[in-house]
Amino acid sequence: MESQDIKKAGLKVTLPRVKILEILERAENRHVTAEDVYKVLLDGGEEIGLATVYRVLTQFETAGLVTRHRFEGVHSVFELDEGRHHDHILCVRCGRVDEFVDKAVEERQQAIAEQAGYDMTDHCLYIYGICRNCRNGHA
Amino acid sequence: MESQDIKKAGLKVTLPRVKILEILERAENRHVTAEDVYKVLLDGGEEIGLATVYRVLTQFETAGLVTRHRFEGVHSVFELDEGRHHDHILCVRCGRVDEFVDKAVEERQQAIAEQAGYDMTDHCLYIYGICRNCRNGHA
DNA sequence: AATCCAGATGCAAAAGCTTCTCATTTCTAT
DNA sequence: ATAGAAATGAGAAGCTTTTGCATCTGGATT
Ligand SMILES: [Mn+2]
Ligand SMILES: [Mn+2]
Ligand SMILES: [Zn+2]
Ligand SMILES: [Zn+2]
Numbered sequence: 001m002e003s004q005d006i007k008k009a010g011l012k013v014t015l016p017r018v019k020i021l022e023i024l025e026r027a028e029n030r031h032v033t034a035e036d037v038y039k040v041l042l043d044g045g046e047e048i049g050l051a052t053v054y055r056v057l058t059q060f061e062t063a064g065l066v067t068r069h070r071f072e073g074v075h076s077v078f079e080l081d082e083g084r085h086h087d088h089i090l091c092v093r094c095g096r097v098d099e100f101v102d103k104a105v106e107e108r109q110q111a112i113a114e115q116a117g118y119d120m121t122d123h124c125l126y127i128y129g130i131c132r133n134c135r136n137g138h139a
Numbered sequence: 140m141e142s143q144d145i146k147k148a149g150l151k152v153t154l155p156r157v158k159i160l161e162i163l164e165r166a167e168n169r170h171v172t173a174e175d176v177y178k179v180l181l182d183g184g185e186e187i188g189l190a191t192v193y194r195v196l197t198q199f200e201t202a203g204l205v206t207r208h209r210f211e212g213v214h215s216v217f218e219l220d221e222g223r224h225h226d227h228i229l230c231v232r233c234g235r236v237d238e239f240v241d242k243a244v245e246e247r248q249q250a251i252a253e254q255a256g257y258d259m260t261d262h263c264l265y266i267y268g269i270c271r272n273c274r275n276g277h278a
Numbered sequence: 279a280a281t282c283c284a285g286a287t288g289c290a291a292a293a294g295c296t297t298c299t300c301a302t303t304t305c306t307a308t
Numbered sequence: 309a310t311a312g313a314a315a316t317g318a319g320a321a322g323c324t325t326t327t328g329c330a331t332c333t334g335g336a337t338t
Binding site for chain 3: 150155156186188191194195
């Protein structure tokens with residue numbers, strides 16, 4: 001039950017927050033912009049302001065319910081944080097986003113940070129390329 | 140001689156472009172914002188507009204003279220492109236930026252892209268953490 | 279050295295995403 | 309049900325980056 005998560009985050013369980021969380025859970029593509037969320041709300045007849053969408057997404061991010069990405073040349077993109085760290089590979093032509101986890105890369109990152117004298121807190125690896133579809137002209 | 144590079148890029152060798160390139164070459168920290176560049180110009184008594192700084196940096200980027208980074212929570216940052224690919228590790232506390240190259244990571248990225256069906260065109264790995272100085276309270 | 283003009287610049291205005299302000303509304307604990 | 313704190317909506321504001329346009333300049337040509 002998702003409203004538990006909202007409550008656990010110390011946030012009141014309000015209609016906008018519940019709706020936005022639902023949208024994130026049901027989104028066909030996991031990675032959505034604030035505007036994407038806002039449009040779904042409008043289409044659903046909800047009267048929720050864009051400012052609220054931004055506010056709620058930011059609060060969810062702070063609460064660890066949501067992760068924000070800043071892919072190159074794209075606006076902030078949000079996805080449900082389900083605790084499974086992963087990185088991203090994006091098609092620069094059609095915007096498709098795929099996820100991956102690579103053990104070797106993860107380990108190397110830790111080693112690199114140590115060697116540079118850093119306590120690693122986070123990292124992000126974005127791979128950009130042309131996806132199979134686009135390569136085959138389906139775009 | 141740097142004005143050669145400007146010319147090679149098909150750009151007129153103008154005072155703003157020469158000055159900006161000089162600033163990039165002499166910068167104490169390689170990674171500077173447009174505003175940083177602008178301030179140095181002002182301090183040097185140059186009457187060059189911020190719009191020109193942005194325009195020139197973008198042209199340099201297109202020409203391959205400069206690389207632009209979009210580190211998290213920071214504005215666009217530019218650095219001279221000297222042909223040596225590298226990735227970055229940043230201190231989230233003081234903003235320090237270090238560079239590194241890791242052969243293993245580079246190879247894995249290529250493999251990951253292939254496996255996901257992508258022709259990799261680019262990638263960027265940002266590691267965030269706390270640098271040694273900051274960990275020791277020097278901040 | 280004087281002329282010419284495409285390309286470059288400066289300034290101000292515009293974009294465009296995101297955040298903030300504040301009056302009003304909605305939760306949720308009594 | 310009531311009250312107080314928290315949240316919301318609408319629009320204004322913020323900020324970085326880009327653009328439009330009149331003016332200027334580099335540099336190629338006489
Ligand atoms: Mn993801
Ligand atoms: Mn660098
Ligand atoms: Zn594609
Ligand atoms: Zn530091």
